[in-house]
Amino acid sequence: MASLLRLPSLLSPSKPLLRRRLPAASSAAGAAAPATAAETRGGDREGQVTPRSVDFNAWYTDVIAAxxxxxxxxxxxxxVIRPYGYAIWEAIQDYLNVKFKETGHSNMYFPQFIPYSFIEKEASHVEGFxxxxxxxxxxxxxELEEKLVVRPTSETIVNHMFTKWIQSYRDLPLMINQWANVTRWEMRTKPFIRTLEFLWQEGHTAxxxxxxxxxxxxxxxxxxxKFAYEHAAIPVIPGRKSRxxxxxxxxxxxxxxxxxxxxKALQAGTSHNLGQNFSRAFGTQFMDENGQIEHVWQTSWAISTRFVGGIIMTHGDDAxxxxxxxxAPIQVIIVPIWKxxxxxxxxLEAVxxxxxILKEAGIRVKVDDSELRTPGWKFNHYEMKGxxxxxEIGPRDVANKSVVVxxxxxxxxxxxxxxxxxxxSILVNHIKDRLEDIQASLLQRAITFRDSNIVDVSSYGELKEAIAExxxxxxxxxxxxxxxxxxxxxxxxxxxxxxxxxxxxxxKCFMTGNPAEEVAIFAKSY
Amino acid sequence: MASLLRLPSLLSPSKPLLRRRLPAASSAAGAAAPATAAETRGGDREGQVTPRSVDFNAWYTDVIAAxxxxxxxxxxxxxVIRPYGYAIWEAIQDYLNVKFKETGHSNMYFPQFIPYSFIEKEASHVEGFxxxxxxxxxxxxxELEEKLVVRPTSETIVNHMFTKWIQSYRDLPLMINQWANVTRWEMRTKPFIRTLEFLWQEGHTAxxxxxxxxxxxxxxxxxxxKFAYEHAAIPVIPGRKSRxxxxxxxxxxxxxxxxxxxxKALQAGTSHNLGQNFSRAFGTQFMDENGQIEHVWQTSWAISTRFVGGIIMTHGDDAxxxxxxxxAPIQVIIVPIWKxxxxxxxxLEAVxxxxxILKEAGIRVKVDDSELRTPGWKFNHYEMKGxxxxxEIGPRDVANKSVVVxxxxxxxxxxxxxxxxxxxSILVNHIKDRLEDIQASLLQRAITFRDSNIVDVSSYGELKEAIAExxxxxxxxxxxxxxxxxxxxxxxxxxxxxxxxxxxxxxKCFMTGNPAEEVAIFAKSY
Structure with a gap:
């Protein structure tokens, strides 16, 4: 129940005190002030956040806290998804919601409690879940007569309802989506990547x-x-899963x-062709144009808050x-500087x-004019937040009618x-250019990293070597x-x-030497 | 598990068949075609939806289905909230989300599983829930060591986290909101109004x-x-609850x-001053400006999918x-007519x-050009949907470059x-005027209805009489x-x-004759 995100160093009484005094001592704007909770938890990265280059996993956990x-x-x-993390999820939602509607899907909501008997109806589903x-x-x-499952995914309850709603080919296609929480009793968990409860969207179509x-x-x-490439700057490799x-x-x-x-690989989103597996298990049938009764063909697809973890682990550096x-919830941070x-x-007037100007141009901008923090502290803090x-705007900038970017x-x-x-107009164009540059540059950097770390192998030995590296x-x-x-x-x-x-x-299959129609990608994964 | 929303009349084999043939027989646009599931379930109101004036409760349930x-x-x-019902909830969300952010709140997400011991910490809370x-x-x-509560509301888990995040007065106010599902094991349920699981937003501040x-x-x-009056056209009476x-x-x-x-009255939204009840139970303290340790003062406030039920039950008629x-998810429906x-x-070109034109003006417009339905069927269907x-656009309208509204x-x-x-420009202004008229007229109608059904009483006898009526x-x-x-x-x-x-x-108190500082409103309620 203790906050595992707090590092052990925080538990030693001297270090936090030292850190609390530092910003005040070097304060350029405003008087010394007692530290806030935020300060003792994050923002002041020295000594708190493990460098990414030293220990990637520790960096990941530290950054989530800081x-x-x-x-x-x-x-x-x-x-608990805190406001800054949730704002990233909202950005994902905003984009996908528009795309889902453009491609003909409607949002709706299914209950999260599913009769246990439903889960048992589809053989491989029950085995998996x-x-x-x-x-x-x-x-x-x-005590309930029938145990209720807290949804791990909704195919079963969706099919139960689809069976009621679908009768004729004219009811098809039926294309819906829901934004919901789901629960999977995972043993090894990691923030965003694998948690007992997570948020996702699940699309279901017939x-x-x-x-x-x-x-x-x-x-x-x-x-x-497209979302991964164009918005999250993550050069994912789309493909088909093995059996x-x-x-x-x-x-x-x-x-x-x-x-x-x-x-390591992260499965960042999936889309399933369910065939008639669930429609046969739940009797989801329709009358086709020739008057024949058939089972519907279905899909489901999902992206979850795990994607936020993917964004964190793709980009980022020691800072x-x-x-x-x-x-980005905040695209531009403005830090005023005065002595x-x-x-x-x-x-402050210039700020x-x-x-x-930037807000009117549709740019997500925030000003940090707090006098409790030095500009240096703020630089580190918003670098940490990515x-x-x-x-920066100081007196000389005001005089020159310019800013530092x-x-x-x-x-x-x-x-x-x-x-x-x-x-x-100059400033807005300049900032928009920079934002586009950064977007493109993050993607390019990730592509270069990805491509330099995929090895083409033609034997099992080569695979072992690549994986070992x-x-x-x-x-x-x-x-x-x-x-x-x-x-x-x-x-x-x-x-x-x-x-x-x-x-x-x-x-030729690198394992058996037999003919192979396709190459597969092997990797360790989250 | 059967659809309780289907009326008994639908179970008799002759009526649906009769109804299926009618649209085709009187078809003005398109050939006869087999009925779709939607047709047998709703839209064709005759014989299916109980008139509002005859049986309000039956009307409510019927309309939700139809x-x-x-x-x-x-x-x-x-x-299950279907797409049309969910779109009303999305309209509520869109409005409130903007207002919550304007008033300084951030969205975030708390886990729905709460240790049972948390619920027991605040005495009246455990008694109530x-x-x-x-x-x-x-x-x-x-078997779990400690039972987990599926959140009925989140004050307890929120306070557990607030205790970790709040140390100084500088961390205050802390103002957050979450959109989530909640579960309350209700015995008597009614769609939207009272369900085992529902969707809501819950704001929590310290x-x-x-x-x-x-x-x-x-x-x-x-x-x-403001939301109720200005958007839902529901003239709610705001006030304070009794102890x-x-x-x-x-x-x-x-x-x-x-x-x-x-x-009947519907409690459509609540806002609580929690005092220090939860901060004392969970030890949520801060250091004030004088260095004193104090418990935080808190609020919580919520609106749920129940509000959708309130919209249905405030407006509407036999149709x-x-x-x-x-x-309204659809503000304007366009029905083409040709013979x-x-x-x-x-x-269709004019349509x-x-x-x-309307879409570009920001109006939510839909065209129903299906040839499987008569214009008359469509008129009823979209009246049912409110x-x-x-x-309407027919050949004569096209010739005159005009439409029927x-x-x-x-x-x-x-x-x-x-x-x-x-x-x-004429059409857009005309339609916008009409939409505003309708908005104002629905509100005025509801105000008149409300005011003509509140009786000022000065004795218990008068109260009994009013309530009996x-x-x-x-x-x-x-x-x-x-x-x-x-x-x-x-x-x-x-x-x-x-x-x-x-x-x-x-x-003077109408019950005791003692001095009274306030009037109270009594009513039967949902």
Missing amino acids: AELADYGPVRGTM SPELALVTIGGGK HATLEEAEKEAMQMIDVYT VETFAGANRTYTIEAMMGDK GLMLPPRI KGDEKAAV DSVQK VPVRI SRRDVPGKQGKEFGVSMEP GKWARGPWSASDADELKVKEETSATIRCYPFEQPDGIK | AELADYGPVRGTM SPELALVTIGGGK HATLEEAEKEAMQMIDVYT VETFAGANRTYTIEAMMGDK GLMLPPRI KGDEKAAV DSVQK VPVRI SRRDVPGKQGKEFGVSMEP GKWARGPWSASDADELKVKEETSATIRCYPFEQPDGIK
């Missing part, structure tokens, strides 16, 4: 033909891919696989987060005017531009499920996907 | 002083009041009380729903152009305008909690609130 993205909940494995279920057994003070369902499943993995890795209840699972900063401008009392009014652009993705002096005009291995594969499990056992790597993008020419 | 707002879930008391709890006792196949907390609680009931009706754990509860079409334009094949192209404005709130010929010009009784009250419970026992009426708006002058 940037106030999330905290641990009182129940093991649960997570039953070890992870949370069960409600008492309601209103009484179609008259297999072809339509396949087209829908592909369309949605394409929506996710072993396919969703419990699906015929085919499509996935987007992302390479994290430690080179903290690095957020792609398109999903003498009589400078203050003019500086206010610059803020208005804000893409910082604007710094890019989060280019540290130090190289990323700093002096004398950027305050003239509204922490890299991804890509090679022709047509071996058995048993061979796939053997690779997992011996190397901890799994098939992440058969990528949609395939090399031309005849291939 | 307008496809919701359906029953498989677990007793749960509800323990009969309604759903408990998770099994997770991942194992302040340095009682005064600030009180101001916040009042501010939020004011936000709700008996105060939230379990609050010092004061403010409420907005709405009069439904059957004159179905009547949605206020500002929250001969060669008329079709010109009509398309009118749709574009769409505020209908536009009908208002949902004025039935028959009186609400119909012919020859409204298609010229973009199904009306609200308003009278001076300073009697005891026991007297209040006696009124409830004898009349089924409870104190809905002490309204903020109070008459001047000295008052």
Whole structure:
């Protein structure tokens, strides 16, 4: 129940006190003041956040605490998503919600309590999910006759309702989505990446033909891919899961696989062609144009708060987060700087005017004019939070009618531009240009990182070597499920996907030497 | 598990068949076609929807089915919110989300599983909520050491986290909100109004002083009041709850009380001044400006999917729903009309152009050009769905470059305008005017209805009479909690609130004859 996010160093009484005094001692704006809770928790990165280059996992956990993205909940494995982390999730929601509606889906809401008997109806579904279920057994003070499952996913209850709503081919396609919480009793948890309860959207559709369902499943993995590339600056590799890795209840699972900063793979979104598995289990039938009764063909697809973890682990450096401008809750932070009392009014007036100019241009801008913090503290704090652009305005800038602009993705002096005009149209264009540059540069950096860490292998030995180096291995594969499990056992790597993008020419399975139609990507994963 | 929303009449085999044939027989547009599931479930109101004037409760349930707002879930008391009903909830969310952020609140997310021991920490809270709890006792196949409560509300877990985050007065105020599902094991349920699981927003704030907390609680009931009046066209009465009706754990509860079409009261939103009840139970303390350690002062406030039920039950008539334009998912429905094949192209071209004009003006417009339905069927269907404005376009309209406009709130010929010009600026202004008229007229109608059904009483006898007539009784009250419970026992009426708006002058309690500072409103309620 204690905050695991607080580092042990915080428990020693001397260090926090030392840190509390430092900002006041070097204060340029405002008098010394008692530390706030925020200060003792984050923002002052020295001594608190493990450098990314030293220990990636520790950095990840530290950054989540220091940037106030999330905290641990009182129940093991649960997570509280704090406002800054939730704002990233809202940016994801805003984009996807528009795309889902454009592609013909309506939002709705299904109850989270599912009769236990529903889960048992689809054989592979129950096998996949039953070890992870949370069960409600008492309601209103009484033992329930039938245990209720807290939804781990909604295919079963969706099909129960679809069966009531669908009768004719004219009711098809039925295409819906819900934003909801889901519960899976995970043993090893990690903030955002794997938690007992998480937030997601789950799309569910029913179609008259297999072809339509396949087209829908592909369309949605394409929506996710575009989102990842264009907004989150994550160069995911879209592809098909192996049989072993396919969703419990699906015929085919499509996935987007992302390479994290430690080179481990993250499954960042999935789209399933469910075939008729659930419609047969739940009797979801329709009368086709010829008067024949048929089972519907279905899909489901989901992206979750895990994606926020993916964003954190793709970008970032020793100084903290690095957020792609398109999903950054704050795109520009303005820090006023003054030393003498009589400078203050003019500086704050300029800050206010610059803020208005940027806000009107649709840029998400925040001013930190707190007098409890030094400008230096603020620089570190908003770097930790990954804000893409910082604007500094001091008395000299006011005199010159200009500002100082710094890019989060280019540290130090190289990323700093002096004398950027305050003239509204010039300033707005300048900032928009920088935001676009940063967006493109984060993506390019991630592509370069990804491509330099994928090794093409033509033997099992080469695969083992690549995996041992922490890299991804890509090679022709047509071996058995048993061979796939053997690779997992011996190397901890799994098939992440058969990528949609395939090399031309005849291939030989690197494991068996038999002909192979496709290359597969193997990697260790979260 | 059967759909309780389907009326018995639907189970008789002849009626649906008859109804299925009717639209085709009288078809003006398109050939006869097999019925779709939607047709057998709703839209064709004759014989399906009980008139509002005959049986209000049956009308309510029928309209929810026929307008496809919701359906029953498989677990007793749960509800599936269908796309049209969910879109109304999204309109509520969109408005409130902006207001919450404007008033300084950030969205975030707390886990829904709360250790049972948390609920027990605040004495009146546990007393109020323990009969309604759903408990998770099994997770991942194992009996849990401590039962987990599926959140009925989040004060306890919020305070647990606030205690970690708050140390100094500089951390205050802390003002957050979450959109979430909550679970209360209710015995008597009713779609939207009272369900085992529902959706809501819950705001939680912590302040340095009682005064600030009180101001916040009042501010939020004011936000709700404005929303109800200006967007939902519901003339709620804001006021303070009696001690008996105060939230379990609050010092004061403010409420907005709405009069439904059957004159019963609906508590449509609440805002609580929690005092230091939860901060004392959870040790949520801060150091004030003088270095003193104090407990924080708190508020919480919520509006839920129950509000959708309130909208349905406030407006509407025998023909179905009547949605206020500002929250209507579809503000304008366009129905094309043609008889001969060669008329079709010109009509659809005009329809398309009118749709574009309205869409560009920011109006939520939909075209129903399905050839499987007659215009008459469509008229009924969108009346049932409460769409505020209908536009008809036929060949004569195309020739005259005009359209026919009908208002949902004025039935028959009186609400119909012919020859409204298609010229973009004229048409847009005309439709916007009508939408505003309808919005204002729905509110005015509800105010008149409310005011004509509140009786000022000066004796218990008068109260009994008013309540027996199904009306609200308003009278001076300073009697005891026991007297209040006696009124409830004898009349089924409870104190809905002490309204903020109070008459001047000295008052005498209608029950005891003692001096009374305030009038209270008594009514039967949902």
